[in-house]
Amino acid sequence: xxxxxxxxxxxxxxxxxxxxxxxxxxxxxxxxxxxxxxxxxxxxxxxxxxxxxxxxxxxxxxxxxxxxxxxxxxxxxxxxxxxxxxxxxxxxxxxxxxxxxxxxxxxxxxxxxxxxxxxxxxxxxxxxxxxxxxxxxxxxxxxxxxxxxxxxxx
Amino acid sequence: xxxxxxxxxxxxxxxxxxxxxxxxxxxxxxxxxxxxxxxxxxxxxxxxxxxxxxxxxxxxxxxxxxxxxxxxxxxxxxxxxxxxxxxxxxxxxxxxxxxxxxxxxxxxxxxxxxxxxxxxxxxxxxxxxxxxxxxxxxxxxxxxxxxxxxxxxxxxxxxxxxxxx
Numbered sequence: 001x002x003x004x005x006x007x008x009x010x011x012x013x014x015x016x017x018x019x020x021x022x023x024x025x026x027x028x029x030x031x032x033x034x035x036x037x038x039x040x041x042x043x044x045x046x047x048x049x050x051x052x053x054x055x056x057x058x059x060x061x062x063x064x065x066x067x068x069x070x071x072x073x074x075x076x077x078x079x080x081x082x083x084x085x086x087x088x089x090x091x092x093x094x095x096x097x098x099x100x101x102x103x104x105x106x107x108x109x110x111x112x113x114x115x116x117x118x119x120x121x122x123x124x125x126x127x128x129x130x131x132x133x134x135x136x137x138x139x140x141x142x143x144x145x146x147x148x149x150x151x152x153x154x
Numbered sequence: 155x156x157x158x159x160x161x162x163x164x165x166x167x168x169x170x171x172x173x174x175x176x177x178x179x180x181x182x183x184x185x186x187x188x189x190x191x192x193x194x195x196x197x198x199x200x201x202x203x204x205x206x207x208x209x210x211x212x213x214x215x216x217x218x219x220x221x222x223x224x225x226x227x228x229x230x231x232x233x234x235x236x237x238x239x240x241x242x243x244x245x246x247x248x249x250x251x252x253x254x255x256x257x258x259x260x261x262x263x264x265x266x267x268x269x270x271x272x273x274x275x276x277x278x279x280x281x282x283x284x285x286x287x288x289x290x291x292x293x294x295x296x297x298x299x300x301x302x303x304x305x306x307x308x309x310x311x312x313x314x315x316x317x318x319x
Contacts, residue, residue, distance in 0.1 A: 062298075063295070063298045063300045066295050066297070066298050066300065067293060067295060067300065067302045068293055068302070069302075109280075114305075121284070121288060121305060122282070122283070122284050122288070122290060122303065122305055123282070123283040123284075124280060124281070124282045124283070124303060125280060125281045125282075126280030126281075126301065127280070129299070131299060132299040132300070132301075133298075133299065133300045133301070134300075134301050134303070135300060135301065135302045135303070136303050136305065137302065137303070137304050137305065138304065138305040138306070139306075
């Protein structure tokens with residue numbers, strides 16, 4: 001049997017083949033998840049006692065202000081950028097006492113584990129699309145607070 | 155009276171003669187008693203035939219009536235053009251091309267949706283597990299795409315306290 005590429009059905013087959021190849025290539029491309037994690041100290045003072053602390057970047061500050069938190073100022077204590085390979089996990093140490101572990105679950109959810117003083121404090125599994133943020137927080141002495149901000153950048 | 159004259163009388167009776175000739179025959183009938191008698195006989199014969207002629211009408215049966223309607227309908231309906239025979243391969247190709255294209259498109263949408271997170275917001279809800287001595291509450295800001303999980307934990311534990319404090 002001889003198939004003619006100029007037959008009316010030819011473009012349809014070619015389009016289907018192209019789409020299949022494109023889908024297969026896209027699937028074959030490993031997709032890593034990129035994150036930025038911030039350790040933030042929340043207070044109502046204008047300045048942090050630690051001169052190394054600086055106000056959080058504008059985008060993070062704006063989103064924190066939209067949350068039901070009672071503080072007016074947020075200071076960035078530490079920032080870590082890390083990558084989670086597809087289907088695997090990555091860890092970011094934000095301080096001596098605090099680190100988070102992020103795992104890719106089926107490419108759709110992330111499992112975020114907060115570890116304080118080496119002990120698991122919280123484990124949360126949720127979708128986290130690009131540009132979205134997950135904020136974990138708690139009270140600190142002197143009516144201040146701590147926040148761990150996890151932002152997916154890609 | 156010869157045969158030609160008899161035929162002329164018959165034609166006069168049937169109204170087949172031209173006007174001038176009919177006038178001549180009428181004058182001839184007025185003066186010739188034999189001709190008049192023959193004309194009268196012919197007229198009576200004709201009238202007798204007309205009255206005794208049976209007026210037979212064939213009744214239409216129900217089947218014949220409906221068959222006429224069917225024939226009229228068939229005559230008015232356009233006859234379908236003869237379709238050429240389609241080979242099985244051609245038929246299969248006609249079926250598979252659009253089906254395959256749709257399947258490929260759906261697959262591409264699924265793959266792209268998975269890659270770009272189009273469906274990430276429609277998946278299973280989030281799950282959360284906290285330590286035994288900690289409780290949490292969760293707040294989700296849909297507009298900013300931010301989720302807050304607040305851990306009610308003794309502040310003195312300083313699990314994430316900045317070093318400056």
